[in-house]
């Protein structure tokens with residue numbers, strides 16, 4: 474991490490920190506005051522999104538439905554499949570709470586980041602102790618993209634949407650498989666709501 478001067482905030486992001494066993498100890502050893510921000514979304518949609526990303530790189534992989542189960546007949550879910558494993562948020566959070574207090578972790582709702590980006594970014598700015606500079610007036614809904622976009626990119630006067638790899642169309646998944654996954658995640662989601670004190674409304 475680069476040196477940080479008074480009045481500066483240094484930020485670093487990688488999607489895999491939250492699910493990496495060694496990450497909390499390493500980050501805590503670097504700086505115990507680090508603030509942590511995690512974007513979470515409905516774990517079922519997350520798994521489908523994850524699969525969609527893999528499919529875009531490796532079109533020959535088996536179907537979502539067959540990867541989901543260890544045994545389709547008994548309905549036993551393959552929890553070793555990373556697309557499923559990552560969505561067990563309560564388990565990953567337990568690992569972080571061994572090193573960081575809850576007050577140092579902000580969970581951003583992936584759903585609200587789409588429906589109310591300024592509201593969710595307001596929470597982020599508050600959490601970081603920043604003035605609310607980014608507000609509603611910075612966003613507009615782009616009909617073509619189907620997502621909120623920035624009215625002006627940094628250092629430019631042109632609007633800016635996220636790239637093609639963000640906001641892909643998901644394949645249709647067998648509704649029975651989706652239901653089975655909803656049932657699988659429910660207790661973990663409840664535990665996560667309890668731990669964070671926030672109902673993310675995924676059920």
Ligand SMILES: Nc1ncnc2c1ncn2[C@@H]1O[C@H](COP(=O)(O)OS(=O)(=O)O)[C@@H](OP(=O)(O)O)[C@H]1O
Pocket residue numbers: 488521522523525583586587620621622634635638639640641642
């Ligand atoms: N404004 C805006 N524009 C486009 N996409 C948006 C936006 N806000 C949130 N999202 C959601 O971000 C999802 C992709 O982010 P990831 O978390 O997969 O990114 S990362 O690769 O892990 O960094 C991506 O998931 P998919 O829809 O499954 O592609 C989007 O739903």
